[in-house]
Structure formats: structure tokens, C-alpha cells
Amino acid sequence: MRRLTQAWLNVQRNRRRSLMSVSIIAIAVFALLSAGGFGLYTYQSLAEASARESGHISVTMPGYFDSEEDYPLQNGIADSNVLIKSLLSHQQVKAVQPRVEFSGLASNGEKSAIFIGQGVQPNEFRQKGPFLDIVEGKLLDSYNPDEAPQVVLGKDLARNLKMQIGDWLTLLSTTSEGALNAYDFVVSGIVSTGVPEMDKRLLYIDLNAAQALLDSQRVSVVSMYFYDYQDVGPMLQTLSAPSAQQTPSLEFTPWWERAVFYDAVRNLYNRIFGVMGAVMALVVFVALFNTLSMSVTERTREIGTLAAMGTSPAEQLRGFVYEALVMALIGCVLGIIANGALSAGLLVADIQMPPPPGRTDGYPLQVYFSPILALWVTVSIAVICAGASAIAALKGVRKPITEALIYV
Amino acid sequence: MLQLSNINKSYRLGQLEQQALFDVSLQVVEAELVGLCGPSGSGKSTLLNICGLLDQQFDGQVYFSGEQVTGPQQAMRLRRSQLGFVFQRFNLVPVMSAFENVEYPLQLNRIATPQRKQRVNELLEAVGMLEHAGKRPDRLSGGQQQRIALARAMVLKPRLVIADEPTASLDSQTAHQVVSLMKQLSHQHGTSIVVATHDDRMSSHCDRIIRMEDGRVVSDKEALCVA
Numbered sequence: 001m002r003r004l005t006q007a008w009l010n011v012q013r014n015r016r017r018s019l020m021s022v023s024i025i026a027i028a029v030f031a032l033l034s035a036g037g038f039g040l041y042t043y044q045s046l047a048e049a050s051a052r053e054s055g056h057i058s059v060t061m062p063g064y065f066d067s068e069e070d071y072p073l074q075n076g077i078a079d080s081n082v083l084i085k086s087l088l089s090h091q092q093v094k095a096v097q098p099r100v101e102f103s104g105l106a107s108n109g110e111k112s113a114i115f116i117g118q119g120v121q122p123n124e125f126r127q128k129g130p131f132l133d134i135v136e137g138k139l140l141d142s143y144n145p146d147e148a149p150q151v152v153l154g155k156d157l158a159r160n161l162k163m164q165i166g167d168w169l170t171l172l173s174t175t176s177e178g179a180l181n182a183y184d185f186v187v188s189g190i191v192s193t194g195v196p197e198m199d200k201r202l203l204y205i206d207l208n209a210a211q212a213l214l215d216s217q218r219v220s221v222v223s224m225y226f227y228d229y230q231d232v233g234p235m236l237q238t239l240s241a242p243s244a245q246q247t248p249s250l251e252f253t254p255w256w257e258r259a260v261f262y263d264a265v266r267n268l269y270n271r272i273f274g275v276m277g278a279v280m281a282l283v284v285f286v287a288l289f290n291t292l293s294m295s296v297t298e299r300t301r302e303i304g305t306l307a308a309m310g311t312s313p314a315e316q317l318r319g320f321v322y323e324a325l326v327m328a329l330i331g332c333v334l335g336i337i338a339n340g341a342l343s344a345g346l347l348v349a350d351i352q353m354p355p356p357p358g359r360t361d362g363y364p365l366q367v368y369f370s371p372i373l374a375l376w377v378t379v380s381i382a383v384i385c386a387g388a389s390a391i392a393a394l395k396g397v398r399k400p401i402t403e404a405l406i407y408v
Numbered sequence: 409m410l411q412l413s414n415i416n417k418s419y420r421l422g423q424l425e426q427q428a429l430f431d432v433s434l435q436v437v438e439a440e441l442v443g444l445c446g447p448s449g450s451g452k453s454t455l456l457n458i459c460g461l462l463d464q465q466f467d468g469q470v471y472f473s474g475e476q477v478t479g480p481q482q483a484m485r486l487r488r489s490q491l492g493f494v495f496q497r498f499n500l501v502p503v504m505s506a507f508e509n510v511e512y513p514l515q516l517n518r519i520a521t522p523q524r525k526q527r528v529n530e531l532l533e534a535v536g537m538l539e540h541a542g543k544r545p546d547r548l549s550g551g552q553q554q555r556i557a558l559a560r561a562m563v564l565k566p567r568l569v570i571a572d573e574p575t576a577s578l579d580s581q582t583a584h585q586v587v588s589l590m591k592q593l594s595h596q597h598g599t600s601i602v603v604a605t606h607d608d609r610m611s612s613h614c615d616r617i618i619r620m621e622d623g624r625v626v627s628d629k630e631a632l633c634v635a
Binding site: 006009010013301302305306307308309310311312315400401402405 | 460462463465484485486487488489491492493497499501502503504512513516560
């Protein structure tokens with residue numbers, strides 16, 4: 001405690017200089033935490049979006065994602081209702097959604113366009129939350145075989161085919177037997193995914209309608225959704241265990257193995273923030289080295305006096321390291337407080353970021369406050385400061401005592 | 409107690425080598441107050457540094473309590489436990505209080521807290537500074553600072569105290585008080601003191617005067633020093 005008190009008093013010897021060093025540390029910590037917090041927010045948002053899109057775990061027949069089908073639903077899951085019932089029996093599972101993935105031609109009678117279709121249960125939209133921007137109309141109603149089947153179109157596909165709400169659209173696809181089949185659908189809604197390339201091709205129809213179009217009772221994928229995504233890992237192990245294997249054997253793919261965009265962004269941000277962190281670390285190192293070098297030079301005679309009394313170089317170094325740690329601690333606390341204020345402020349102020357490349361919609365600017373990140377940054381800054389002070393002090397404590405004592 | 413044998417010391421100034429001490433030998437016995445006198449450049453500071461084990465770059469032998477001092481680690485250990493220092497400019501640590509300055513050598517030697525406190529209070533009382541124990545050096549006069557420096561030098565009951573012009577920065581009355589105090593403490597604790605000085609007030613209190621000129625001891629006797 002006494003060493004820390006003395007370190008604090010030494011820090012106060014030249015207040016303006018120490019204030020400058022502490023400010024630099026605080027700014028660096030603030031910048032690192034803000035950048036890191038923004039990264040964490042982005043990662044979590046993308047992770048949630050990826051998991052929402054594909055489900056926390058996708059259940060398929062083995063090799064479904066690795067190989068192309070010769071005809072629709074060739075590798076589909078038969079008896080999906082039994083599987084769904086079995087999966088829903090796990091208490092961690094919030095919902096299970098079967099899905100049929102298919103493609104074909106959409107035609108308005110005059111013009112045709114290639115589409116990528118998804119046959120889903122209408123309640124999937126509610127269960128997944130607001131992941132689509134409804135441009136016009138509404139999402140799918142519950143399936144009624146006596147009524148005209150509905151289709152929801154991506155906005156660019158709708159524009160391409162000049163579709164309005166209530167218009168009729170013919171979907172042409174290949175059945176699971178290889179024959180051509182066509183159904184007429186009425187447009188119930190036009191949506192935007194935020195990704196222009198998807199909006200040009202995407203459409204949603206009811207699962208039963210998709211199965212009728214493809215003339216199969218199979219489904220492509222069964223998506224599992226959990227209450228807590230922390231349960232994904234353990235559940236994956238449980239489901240993949242040989243004793244739990246279904247007949248025929250199924251493949252369980254977690255969301256992160258299919259989150260290509262998430263991985264790409266994360267890798268990019270990690271590199272950007274890594275370089276930024278290194279630059280900040282260098283700035284802090286140079287600032288502390290400069291401050292401590294001046295301090296050591298000014299205190300050369302004092303260093304000589306203490307050495308004359310038998311203080312070892314290591315003990316003297318320790319004193320300077322404590323000083324640097326005091327400054328690091330103050331700077332880190334200030335930086336963390338500023339980051340917390342920014343994080344809270346952004347929750348209140350609705351600041352929108354411009355759309356990322358390949359997207360049409362912006363997103364709210366938020367910076368997560370992460371205590372773990374704050375701890376890591378604090379420890380890293382403390383180590384950098386300690387290193388800078390030790391190197392700066394080394395020159396002083398190595399000076400011959402007789403020279404140090406007459407230093408002016 | 410301290411023995412120097414055939415000490416030769418030279419400094420290199422660029423291409424030139426300047427001999428500072430020529431074959432100096434001397435001995436300091438227990439509880440002796442030795443004055444080291446001589447004009448500027450006579451080598452007394454160089455000799456004082458060697459006596460205080462602050463400089464190991466010389467030819468010759470130094471013995472402390474019969475033990476030859478051969479390396480910096482040994483010198484550091486002896487300085488820490490057996491020697492005290494008083495400097496012309498006091499050299500107190502500005503961020504420490506008077507009490508803490510005096511306490512510092514005891515801390516270095518890992519003396520337990522109760523004994524430390526007792527010993528520091530004794531010394532502060534002996535130098536008449538107990539009431540100023542909590543003050544930092546910048547709130548003390550030169551004379552008061554030198555008393556604290558003296559207490560710091562004596563707090564471990566060292567065998568040898570090295571004092572470099574301890575009265576040079578003091579007025580005559582304060583200088584007289586400090587010199588008397590040094591002598592009193594030296595006799596109380598059986599501590600030897602080697603003091604480099606130009607000051608007659610100081611040298612008049614010495615038991616023995618060593619006079620130096622041009623790096624050589626020219627006289628070594630009980631006599632008044634005229635710098």
C-alpha cells in the first residue's frame with residue numbers, strides 16, 4: 001500500500017505531464033473499448049441474424065449441404081412430423097420449423113424469372129421475429145386447401161414481374177419424380193430482405209403448397225430454435241451422440257457452420273481491430289516511455305541516493321513500474337467510464353449506420369459495454385505501461401552511482 | 409574497520425586519462441570522526457566514493473570489517489546494512505515525509521514495523537525533529553533537512569557514515585548544530601564517520617584530519633584543516 005501511495009505521489013510530481021499521459025491512456029482505452037464494443041454488437045447481430053435465418057441447428061439428411069440434388073427433395077427428410085415431435089420433446093427447444101427449398105421459374109403470363117423458393121409454415125415468420133421488411137401487403141396466412149395458395153415475393157422479383165398485391169403468379173418447378181409441375185399463386189405480400197441479390201430471386205410459399213408443387217411429402221431441412229443459444233453446443237453433442245441417432249441417420253449442423261457472412265465480417269473486423277489495437281498499444285507505449293524517461297532523468301540524483309543506501313536496481317525499477325501502473329489504472333478507469341457513457345448514450349440516441357456493402361438497409365449504431373473486454377484491455381494496457389516504464393527506468397538505474405549523485 | 413590499500417584511480421576524459429588517486433592507503437577505526445580535506449580536484453570526493461563503496465572501478469583493495477570488498481553485489485549489501493550517507497544537498501526523497509525518509513533504510517533491511525517505528529522516533533527525537541516527522545522535505549529548512557538526513561544515515565546504527573560536505577549548504581549556527589549532532593551520534597553508536605569538507609567548523613570537530621593534494625595523501629594527523 002505504501003509503495004502505491006508513493007507511486008501516486010510521484011505521479012503528482014509533474015501533474016501536467018502525468019495528466020497528458022493519463023489522457024492518452026484513457027483515450028486509447030476508450031477507442032479500443034468502443035471499437036471492440038461495436039465489433040461485439042456487430043458479431044452478435046450477425047450471429048442472431050444467421051441463427052434466425054437457418055435456425056440454431058439445421059437437421060438434414062447426411063451431405064445435404066455438401067452435394068447437389070439431381071431432383072428436388074432427393075435428399076429430403078421423410079416423416080418429418082415424427083422427427084419434429086421428437087425434437088420438440090427437448091425442453092431447451094423453443095420451436096422446430098420444417099422447410100422445403102426449391103427453385104424454378106415464376107411467370108406472370110408474359111414474362112418469366114428464375115426464383116429461389118422456400119416452403120415454410122406461416123407461423124415461422126412470427127416465430128423468427130422481424131427479419132423481413134414488409135414493403136406491401138402481408139405475410140402468408142395459414143394454409144387452406146380450399147383457397148388460392150399465397151406467395152410472398154422479394155421486392156425486386158415483384159418489380160421484375162410487375163406484380164401487385166392480389167395478382168396471380170404461376171410457379172413452374174420440377175417434381176421430385178423429375179416431371180414439370182405448375183401452380184398458380186396469388187401475391188399476398190412483397191418483402192425486402194435487405195440484400196438486393198436475394199430480393200431479385202426470393203419467394204415464400206406455404207410448406208404444404210411447396211410439397212404439392214414438388215409432389216413430395218418430404219422436407220429439405222428441419223430448423224431447430226432454442227430459448228438460449230448457449231444450449232446449442234450441448235444439444236448438438238446430445239443429438240450427434242451415436243445413442244441418439246435417428247433412423248435413418250441425420251446430420252445436425254449448427255448455425256455457425258453455415259454463417260458465411262458472419263465469418264467473413266468477423267474475420268475482417270478482427271483484423272481491423274487488431275491493427276487498431278496494435279497502433280493504440282504503440283501510442284500508449286511511446287507516451288508512457290516519454291513521460292517516464294523525463295521523470296527518470298529528473299530524478300537521477302534521487303536514484304543515485306537510493307542506490308547509495310543499498311536499494312537494488314530491481315527495487316528502483318519496481319517503483320517506476322508502480323508509477324506507470326497507477327497512471328494506467330487511472331487512465332483505464334476513465335476510458336471505461338467514457339465507454340460506458342457512450343454505450344448508454346447510443347441506446348438513447350437513435351443513430352443509424354449506412355447500409356453495409358451488398359445491403360439496402362442501415363442498422364442502429366450501438367456499442368456494447370463488455371466487462372470482459374474492459375478487463376482484457378486494462379490488463380493489456382497495464383502490461384504495456386509496465387514494460388514502457390521498466391525500459392525507461394533501466395537507463396537511470398544502470399547509471400553509476402557516483403555519476404547519478406552529481407547529476408544536475 | 410575500513411582499510412584502503414594502494415588505491416589508484418583514474419578517469420578517462422575523451423582520449424586523455426586523468427589519474428585521480430595515487431597509491432592511497434588509509435585505515436579508519438571504530439567510532440572515529442575522520443575529516444578529508446583538500447582543495448577542489450585533490451581527489452577527496454573520489455576517495456570518499458571508494459570509502460563509501462560507491463565506486464568499484466579502481467586498482468587496489470578495500471576491506472570492510474576485515475572482509476575484502478570485491479564486487480558490486482557485496483558492496484550493495486554492505487551499503488544497505490553497514491553504511492550511512494549524508495550529502496551536501498541533503499538528498500531526501502521529496503515524496504516521503506521526514507519519518508518515511510528516516511524509516512527507508514530500515515524498510516530496505518526488512519526490520520519489523522514496531523521496531524522500525526520505535527527506532528525512527530528515537531532518531532527523530534535525537535536530532536530534535538520529532539515534531540516535524542510528518543512533514544515533507546519541501547516544508548523543512550536546510551538545517552532541518554540535514555538533521556533528517558543525519559537521522560536517516562544513523563538509523564541503522566551503521567558502522568560507517570560517509571558525509572560529503574554536510575555543512576556546506578548551512579548557515580554557521582545550523583552547521584555547528586549539525587556537526588555537534590554528528591559527533592554525538594557517532595560516539596553514542598560507535599559509528600565511524602568519514603567526512604569530506606572545506607569547512608573549518610566541521611574539521612575542528614574531527615578526531616583526525618587527512619589532507620589530500622593532487623590525488624595523494626599529504627598529511628594524516630590530528631590537526632586543524634585549512635582548505
